[in-house]
Amino acid sequence: GVALLPVARPVSARQDEGALTVVVGGLDTRTPDQPENTDVLMVARVDFDAPSVRAMSIPRDLLVDIPGFGTDKVNRAYDHGSKAADGDWEAGAALTVETVAANFELDIDGIALTNFEGFADVIDAFGGVDVDNPYEVYDAEYPTEDFGYREIYFPAGEIHLDGEDALAFARTRHQDGDDGRVMRQQLVLLALLAKAQDPAILPDLPEIVREGREAVRTDFDREMQARLIELASTLSAEDIVFGTMTEYLWGDTTESGMWVYQGDWSTLPGIVQGFLAG
Known part of the structure; x- marks a missing residue:
């Protein structure tokens, strides 16, 4: 089933009743002793009123500050948090949210994670x-x-x-x-x-919802999950805008020899905020 996380702020604390800012991640999980990296990572603004979704992809190799762990690739945040709490996915998800929020100066309302x-x-x-x-x-x-x-x-x-x-x-x-x-x-x-x-897929919807609940872990409660599913049924391709930030980044190699993307953190948060705001 879907576990609930303590990272989402209550609805009353959200910036905007009609919109959510969400982190979406795909985990490369093989075995518990292997690193669990979010090799797919996006931050999205979901607007229920418009309706629309604006999603910015975050390259997995982007060098960021991971709170409590120092500088590393952004895709390592989940693993740092999870391993520090004996493999707890909630801790990994919470640190992923904290990392995106801190580096891009965003208020994040929740997270949805799946593995491949x-x-x-x-x-x-x-x-x-x-x-x-x-x-x-x-x-x-x-x-x-x-x-x-x-x-x-x-x-x-x-x-x-x-x-x-x-x-x-x-x-x-x-x-x-x-x-x-x-x-x-x-x-x-x-x-x-x-x-x-x-x-044509209506007869299969119960099975699809069951599969989705097993495959996706999120901190949104059932009510919010239902709102998001309902929103998906009304969105057209034109209502969804994807963005990338690689044009604002450059390749670099760390002292340890690790290849990374670097960004100008005096401007990058504003670029991402501006994209999400539309």
């Missing part, structure tokens, strides 16, 4: 998704769960993806880097939204 297996299960519950792939994608060394590699290929044009394929499509970045991967994540999310609004 859960993401694939949700896609499969919908019967897969259809995307219009803008160009062919090939990766000779796509990582597998057993720490090996496999070859993947997606032709250009209309393609149907099951859960495993959608995950690979959304994760691969060897051919075209972070921007290509973020673009494919957005294509999959929009395709999932379109599928969710297809009347």
Whole structure:
């Protein structure tokens, strides 16, 4: 089921009754002793009144300050928090929220996290998704769960993806880097939204909701979850705006030899705030 987290502020403390600022993350979780990194991370503004969603992707390699742990890649926040609390996901989620809030100077209302297996299960519950792939994608060394590699290929044009394929499509970045991967994540999310609004899936909705509740962990209560599901049924692709920040970042190598993205923190928070505000 869906666990509740202590990180969300009560509704009365929120900035705006008609909107939420949400962190959304996808965890690369293999085994408990391995690092659990949020290799997909976004911060989104959900406006119930408009209705609209504006989502800014945060590159996993962005160097940030993780409160209590010092400087590290943003995708490490969850693992630092979780491991410090004996593998507790609530602590990992709370530190992820705190990290995004502190670095981008945002008030965060809540978080939703899934792992990659859960993401694939949700896609499969919908019967897969259809995307219009803008160009062919090939990766000779796509990582597998057993720490090996496999070859993947997606032709250009209309393609149907099951859960495993959608995950690979959304994760691969060897051919075209972070921007290509973020673009494919957005294509999959929009395709999932379109599928969710297809009347043909109505008979499957109970199973889909059950699968979603198992796959996604969030600190939003059932009432807010219901509001968000209802909102999803009314949104069109035009109501959703995705943003990336890589044009404001540059590559760098830390003293330890780790490749990272760096940003100008005197301007980056304002850029993100401005995007979310529309």
